[in-house]
Amino acid sequence: MGRIAFFLSEAIRALRRSAAPSVAAIVTIVVTTLLLGVLVPVLRASESKATEVREQIGLQVFLYRDATKAEIEALDKELAAIPHVAAVEYCSPACAKRELADELRGDLEGSIQELNSNPLPPTFKLELDDADNLEAVRAALTPPNSAGKPTPISAAIDPPIGQDRENATKIREVTGAVKIVLLVIAALLLIASLLLVANTIRLSIYARRREVEVMRLVGATNWFIRWPFMIEGVIVGVAGAGIAVGILLLGKVTIVDPLADDFALIDNLSTMGFAPLVAMLVAAAVLVSALGSGITLRRFLRV
Amino acid sequence: MPLLNRRRSAAKRAREGREHRRRAPRRPRPRAQSGQPPIISVEDGTVVYPGGHVGLDRITLEIGRGEFAFVVGPTGCGKSTLIKMLIREIEPAAGRVQIAGKDINELDHNRTPYLRRRIGTVFQDFKLLPNRTVYDNVAYALQVIGEPRSQIRRKTPEILRLVGLQAKIHNYPDELSGGEQQRVAIARAFVNHPPLLLADEPTGNLDPITSIGIMQLLYRINRTGTTVLVVTHDRDMVDKMRRRVIALEEGRLVRDEDASGYHDESTREFAARMRAEMGVGDEGGTNGDH
Missing domain, CATH: 3.30.70 (Alpha-Beta Plaits)
Incomplete structure (x- = not known):
């Protein structure tokens, strides 16, 4: 119990003492989370639209x-x-x-x-x-x-069959391509944001490598050194994701919701709900920044 | 030919060491306390750096419990390598290093921190945590070993009083002089009361008067029963200390001599004698010896 309090106070101390890198890390998380928060629903919506179109494809046999x-x-x-x-x-x-x-x-x-x-x-x-x-x-x-x-x-x-539905093939090809393009975009974005976050974390830890070295020489175990960094990562992740979710909520209330009232189309898009989206984003942000800190630290913990 | 000799692998030479040892001048050293293994025992310790540079070349030495010993030699002779080998920051390519009878290089790697808790280490560049106060720097060593907070609150001011820094516990390291920072480092190294204290050039950055103060502090710690091993290039100072001196040159042990007769002087006598022999004034540098 006392140890958890100690780790927590260590993490907060580190955040306070190195404010600039912490802010940089938080901003990075905000930006990437925002991007994901906008793109994930859009991708989901366009994918479901494509699926809908595909489902409508059938054959007509004229007699x-x-x-x-x-x-x-x-x-x-x-x-x-x-x-x-x-x-x-x-x-x-x-x-x-x-x-x-x-x-x-x-x-x-x-x-x-x-x-x-x-x-x-x-x-x-x-x-x-x-x-x-x-x-x-x-x-x-x-x-x-x-x-x-x-x-x-x-x-x-009466042949030929489905001649007037020849465009069905085209739709099929286009929706398939759209699906692949969306997947590639999502993957690239995910990789880019991971690298960005990892790099920011690396920088902030690199700035403190001497500190880590001293801790090792005093006889701190690796986990004793690592915990405050991980907790710091969690705090940064929660703060970044929180700000991003706040902006998303603002955007939803001021832009998307009024549009949905006016246009049945937007409302009809079967996209994911806001709550699961937020849960996913926060979990991802926290996981990435905490694990990022923990893994980056490995380099400096080697005996 | 000598060049060629030097290039032979250190490990190979270590294998040939048995023959060599017979020839090498060795002084049998009585164990300080019978029954207990010496606190430090190095047998043919050889360190080879990546790239082939031999940091230590078949060093064999024993340091008994409660000793106050010096390791001297010019820059690059392997003094710091010896310290690093003793705290397992680097591992020897050959030979055996035992601390309190245990081969430290056979320890599991995740046990290394526990080894380091039993050895206090003081560095030339102090290695204080810059974003912590004096108090927190010393307390960190206690937090690391999981000391309860009440104990930390009691022990930290106590040790800072011992090193004469009770007035500066809330200062940050960059607000202190070099001598004061070194005192903090010594306090941190000693706050756990480890059986062994290693000091790597503790006076390297300090003026003579401050250096005597630091030496006096180390001597005081030694008087509590802790073995103290000081590494320094300051041969002049060491000669006046009248303690056991181990001299290294190019990674080899070239001299291991004990000067007897001064082992029982008090810290005050010690400081007075040092100042007289070094020809420096009586004022300053004796913080904490009230």
């Missing part, structure tokens, strides 16, 4: 308008049996017209009603378990015939 009921029923079963197909939904011409009317709600709605016949074909909508399996499913729908030419599995199908 000839003269497809018979028996053909349609047989095809329904065949489609459901294809691997990676999560759900099959049949949409009759009437259903297609309703959907089109839904999409065009507003100015063009009337023009749909003016059509005297329904030109839309019946459709099967296929939901996939993963957007990456798009090509596999498409291939299963049109196996090559004896001449090696892709042929639809049913005569009722």
Whole structure:
């Protein structure tokens, strides 16, 4: 108990006596924590948006308008049996017209009603378990015939399949790329902030290496020397993260929340909650600065 | 040829040491207290620095409990290396170093701090913690060994009174003179009452009068039963001390002589004699001997 109090007072003494390096360390932590605090939700939001887009990717199989009921029923079963197909939904011409009317709600709605016949074909909508399996499913729908030419599995199908959904492939590629880019950015940022914090801590410890040397010569054990430095790191981490969280909170209240009220879009972004974000940031800041101090000290503790 | 000789590895020479030892002039030294091993026992201690420079070359010496001994020699003769070897700041390439009968280089590395707590060490550059007061510098040595706070509060002013710094306990090291800083360093080294006190050029930066004061302080500590080993290049001063003198030259032990007859003088007699022999005045430098 007395020892903990001693370590604590040692840490506070060190912080007070070397104010400039301490402030530098705190500012470094504030900046990196702020960066992370802004980027993590943004990355999370854009990633979930990308996932959402991917989830919407499906295949549409158009049928000839003269497809018979028996053909349609047989095809329904065949489609459901294809691997990676999560759900099959049949949409009759009437259903297609309703959907089109839904999409065009507003100015063009009337023009749909003016059509005297329904030109839309019946459709099967296929939901996939993963957007990456798009090509596999498409291939299963049109196996090559004896001449090696892709042929639809049913005569009722109006090829080509999913032609108007060709952009699905592009979406898939783009979202994949976005995911990788975001990951790389996050990793780089993390590495940069770790190095920055480590370097700041190194400097402040390097300035005190003589002190560490004296402590060793007096017979202090390594942990006896290390504890105050680690506690100092924790204090610096808590202070830095605290300031950063304060700024983030201010930003959330003054900028993000009013926007969320006005635009459903921002509110809809499924991002992480503020509380878990804060917990994560504080934990990371404290861990990094405490471990950074402890590990940097190793160099000067070698006997 | 001599150059070539010097280049042979020290370890190799240590292996050949047995033959050499027979030839080397050695003075048998009676153990200070029968039954107990000598406080310091170095056998063929050889230190080789990275790069091949031989810091110590097959040093063999024993220092009994309660002795007050000097190690002298010119700069670079290996005096400081000897101190560093005794507190295990560097490890010998060959040979054996025993403190109170224990081979310190066989200790586990995380036991080294405990060895250093049993040895008080005083350095030429004082090695005080600059951001702590005199009191806190001395108290740190007690905090390190986990002394309860009540004991620290009692012992720290007591030892500072012994070294004559009771008036300056709240000053920072840079507010003190060199002699005063060295006194703080001695207080810190002695506050645990270690059985052995090593002093590396304790008077190196000090004027003669202040030096006598420091020597008198070390002698007083020696009179409490602590073994004191002082390393210095100041041969003149050592000769007048009339104590055991171990001389090093280029890492080798070249002389080990004892001057008898003065071992029982009081610290006051000691200081008076020193001042007379050094031809310095009577005033100053005797803080603490009231």
